[in-house]
Amino acid sequence: xxxxxxxxxxxxxxxxxxxxxxxxxxxxxxxxxxxxxxxxxxxxxxxxxxxxxxxxxxxxxxxxxxxxxxxxxxxxxxxxxxxxxxxxxxxxxxxxxxxxxxxxxxxxxxxxxxxxxxxxxxxxxxxxxx
Numbered sequence: 001x002x003x004x005x006x007x008x009x010x011x012x013x014x015x016x017x018x019x020x021x022x023x024x025x026x027x028x029x030x031x032x033x034x035x036x037x038x039x040x041x042x043x044x045x046x047x048x049x050x051x052x053x054x055x056x057x058x059x060x061x062x063x064x065x066x067x068x069x070x071x072x073x074x075x076x077x078x079x080x081x082x083x084x085x086x087x088x089x090x091x092x093x094x095x096x097x098x099x100x101x102x103x104x105x106x107x108x109x110x111x112x113x114x115x116x117x118x119x120x121x122x123x124x125x126x127x128x129x130x
Contacts (some may be wrong), residue, residue, distance in 0.1 A: 002028045002098050002119040009094060009124030016086050016128070022079035022096030022121060029077050033099055033109030035117065036070060036081045038092035038126075045113060048094070049081065053107040061111065064090075086128045093123040 035050035099117035
């Protein structure tokens with residue numbers, strides 16, 4: 001069983017920054033694909049970023065490229081999402097997830113939501129005002 005606990009959400013003005021954290025475990029961060037997803041009210045959940053199995057490559061959605069950075073600390077068993085230059089359209093509940101989607105066996109964690117992302121945190125709210 002993989003447990004994920006997000007923190008760091010809050011309310012900021014446009015242009016501001018937030019850093020989200022996801023406490024997992026050493027086992028989780030070295031054994032599963034890890035990703036950040038978000039869901040705005042009335043919208044479908046979407047992928048924001050994933051990090052490849054060896055941590056060398058992060059994959060970012062076009063909407064956040066150049067503004068968000070994903071990283072992980074294998075020793076602490078923690079996942080991070082640094083969000084800069086926030087926009088009102090970034091307002092959503094943010095979730096971290098773990099799983100073994102297609103590509104995992106090759107060390108690739110695709111930038112796509114699929115049923116294989118089967119461990120989820122409770123989410124942390126991010127609200128960006130204009």
